[in-house]
Amino acid sequence: MSTVSGIDPSVPPSGTGCVECEEAGGWWFHLRRCAQCGHIGCCDDSLAKHATAHYRATGHPVIRSFEPGEGWYWDYARDELYESGPPLAPPTAHPEDQPVPGPAGRVPANWPEILR
Numbered sequence: 001m002s003t004v005s006g007i008d009p010s011v012p013p014s015g016t017g018c019v020e021c022e023e024a025g026g027w028w029f030h031l032r033r034c035a036q037c038g039h040i041g042c043c044d045d046s047l048a049k050h051a052t053a054h055y056r057a058t059g060h061p062v063i064r065s066f067e068p069g070e071g072w073y074w075d076y077a078r079d080e081l082y083e084s085g086p087p088l089a090p091p092t093a094h095p096e097d098q099p100v101p102g103p104a105g106r107v108p109a110n111w112p113e114i115l116r
Contacts, residue, residue, distance in 0.1 A: 006061040006075075007035040012089040013066065017103055018042040020050045027106040029115060031066035031094055034058075035073065035085070040066055040094075045115060046101075052076070067100070068093040 018028045018041050028042035032051035037060055041051030051063055061077035064085065070093070073082040094102070101107045108114060 006077075007086060007088075008037070009086050009088050011036070011038040013038045013091060014040045016040070016091075016094045016098060018046070018048075018050050020053075021046075021048060022103075025106065027101055027103065027108075027111075029101045029111075032063040032074075033066040033088070034060045035062040035064050035088060036060040038089075047114070064088060064092075066093055068096050 013033050015022065018026070018031060019039060021028050021042055026048060028048075029046040030043040032041055032043050033039070034041070034051070034054055037058070039054050041054045042048055044052055055061065055063070055076045062073055062075050064073045065071065071084050073085040074080070075082070098104070099107070101111055
């Protein structure tokens, strides 16, 4: 990935879980990190789709996966996937002991049926 506007490598993530889901007592499937401001939001396979909502509300175009072992980026404005990109401030993923979906204790037992 070449230099792309909308990425600030110095900004740390907002936390270890989706900001809005945490505030509402909700849960998520996978997490995404805004590469511009560090906002952590849930993915489009999650019920609330907070990462995309953050893009729509702020115009921040680039997210990075916030899953352990993943380093891909997505550019909403260009509708493009990048397999890699500039390193971002740590941590680069949620804690490895945090379950997927998460967080622990808030995911319903029938989550696969809910997310269909």
